[in-house]
Amino acid sequence: MSPSNETFESILEAAKAGAEWAWASLFTELSGPVTGYLASRGAAEPDDVSSEVFLNIARSIHSFSGDRASFRSWVFVIAHRKLIDERRSRSRQPALAEFPEDTSSVSEGGNVENEALTNLITKEMQAAFAPLTEAQRDVLALRLIAGLTLDETAQVVGKRVGAVKALQRRALATLHNTLAFDSVTL
């Protein structure tokens, strides 16, 4: 059963009823972007945190109702929350580097080339994002990696749409100003 054959509504209902196929579908669809978002934002163990996010979802699934887009937003809200929690506990241990040296957490049988490419892109992204503020990086990562809309992004970071627009603009302006002086080949 591919996701396109099943409406989100039926997947959600089945997930609530404890159907494994429904959970497999949701996890397959969203786990990549969630892990990618967490990795791009410097989470120490993106795979582990990603699994936690989805188990949280499983625990609270009965209190959710909405469409595919709100579900996606909810998932990223939780992922973002965990990211913030990790940052806070990390900020109390200043010895840890802000970006982990090695972002190749075990992806358990994932494609090796894919992983190498992922690490490369992650490092490039982190380098490009270095002059941005944390809030700006979060917004860009949610827009680019998670593929969220403006409204969904605002929801996840808990700011007004106007504030997110401002963050985007500043981030892009800064990116242009810094990258324009580097020859970035991608």
Next chain:
Amino acid sequence: MLRHGFSDQDVERLFCGEKPNNQALATLSPVLSAFQSVSWPSPSEERVIRFATKAAEVAQAAELEPTTGSPRRGSQSGWLPSLSRGLATGVASILVFSGMTAIAIASDDAAPGDALYGIDRALEAVGIGDGSAAERIAEARVLFDRGEVTAAIDHASEAVTDTGDDVDVPDSSPEEAKAAAALQAAADKVRANDQAQSQQVRDAVAAMLAEMAAMMQDPAIEGKDFGQKVAELAGTIGGNDNAGPPEGTPGPPEDPGPPESPPGKSGGNPGKPDNTPGQSNGGSSG
């Protein structure tokens, strides 16, 4: 230097992979699409199956326990007062009118750590619940009432960074940054010196939260005044209480929500702790 000479629509074009009108923005296209086009590894089939089995169990178990809070929560009753507070607000009546039921009502006033907090945020985006700084302060008060004093301070710092209107707002004015840093320092002080139980500290935090809530209601107060005042109030937290053991009746034990370092770690040395917050720009929020 690229100034903000490009429109919001142009920015959206960029994110959608279309060519923006602004030349400078257009130069960013290849950079952004490279990031965008990364296909993050899909989970292996084995991992999917393992997860699905676990999730199905968890979902089934959760169905049998409708009143569950997080099992590690010290006091489950913290949930119920939040519920009644939610019912007392005007938002509840709007929700009922629009056909949303217990889900939306119950999640309003959910604070971080509650199972429904994620839904609370999701609802805010569709216009239910405010999602504004005022709501963050209300959530901070819920946390405070539960005895999670340091979590309340941390959460209040989110309110500081969302004082903008729908105009070109700096993501961190100097006053906001100062306020956020002061709150961070206050939280660290309280945490490090195990002052969460001190009545004096609790009073200072309660006063600060009340003041923040009152300021949010006052349309005359501007963002920078708000930030300034918060910085002042945060500075008074845990000020002179380093001399002896905590006074007053201890509050309920602090619930280990987000992971935090054990209390009493840095002893009782007076003066500001010498910590350097990683990012004090108040940009982190969720």
